[in-house]
Amino acid sequence: MQDDLNSRIAKARSAHDKRTGKDQPDRGASAVGAALQFSMSFVAAVGIGALIGHTIDNFAHTGPWGLLIFMMFGMAAGFLSIIRAAQKMSLPPVDTPPEKSDTPDTTTTTDTTTTGTKTTDTQP
């Protein structure tokens, strides 16, 4: 009786975990929401960078240089956050990343070589 209950609890828990795990990649379902989020995180990063640069300029009297440099850093941070979010969105459909990531590398290299030879073939 006790074992039965425990196994049932374990089964329910694993099913629940699977469900929540499946729910997670589905977060970026709406493309508009994703676009809004990307643009917002980019603007926020640039804004934070500009704020840091301006504060440094205010304290160190370093002219526009702190603002310029840290706004560049902010833009880089914005791009980084967009790239990370995009990677997170595009990863889930691939079921087994480690196995697949090995084979595409070789195929892409061979692809480029074949296309390279193709173009050299068509040129003469």
Added chain:
Amino acid sequence: MAAGKIDPISQFEVVKVLDLNLFGLDVSLTNSALFMLFAAVLIAGFFAMTASRGQMVPNRLQSVGEMSYEFIAGTIRSTAGEDGLKFFPFVFTLFFFIFFANLIGMVPYFFTTTSHIIVTGVLAIAVFVIVTLVGIIKNGAGFLRLFVPSGVPWPILPILVPIEIISYLARPVTLSLRLFANMLAGHIMLKLLVSFAAAMATYSVGTAFLAPLPFALAIAITALEFLVAFLQAYVFAILTCVYLSDALHPGHH
């Protein structure tokens, strides 16, 4: 103009409901604070009701309470791991406060507290401060590994570390802005569509026939807003979990 000027912004105006003065300090009760209190009372009342009987075989109300517990616990477990469950009360409170505040805002003539950046900003700053403190207490100086991605050659680090710090500081900004913008935009859109339908219906016979169009759209967007009310609370909670996970296990990504 029969319907008068269409004014979608005045619904967000904060007004004093009760004038209070504490030792020269203005602590008047505003409609914003009133509806926050209302949300808190509603949540406390709801969960007190669900937990009042404590039966072995739960009735409907109790199972709703248990489901909400399981839902948040599962969310934390899947994002921050088993040791993230220590922060269950925090995430649970955060989720249900935002969720109830959003839902209360869906009632006509009720005030939406989460459509103010000051409210969402304070929530996001609370998350930011707690996550940073937890990271420093848990890992000490090891928390700084969060800003140094693993497997990066050292010449790039002077560029990459400021970038990582900026993206860390941008977290509360995006966290608060997302919730605030969604609630603000949704309520402005609803108000605009409904007042547009009213203006069309009263302008002339020709436009009155077309008035159901914006009204139907308003109904559809009302349904969407209920989804957004849940989704934004969920996103806020899940991002809090992700940040907590970063603080508990830095250098994992």
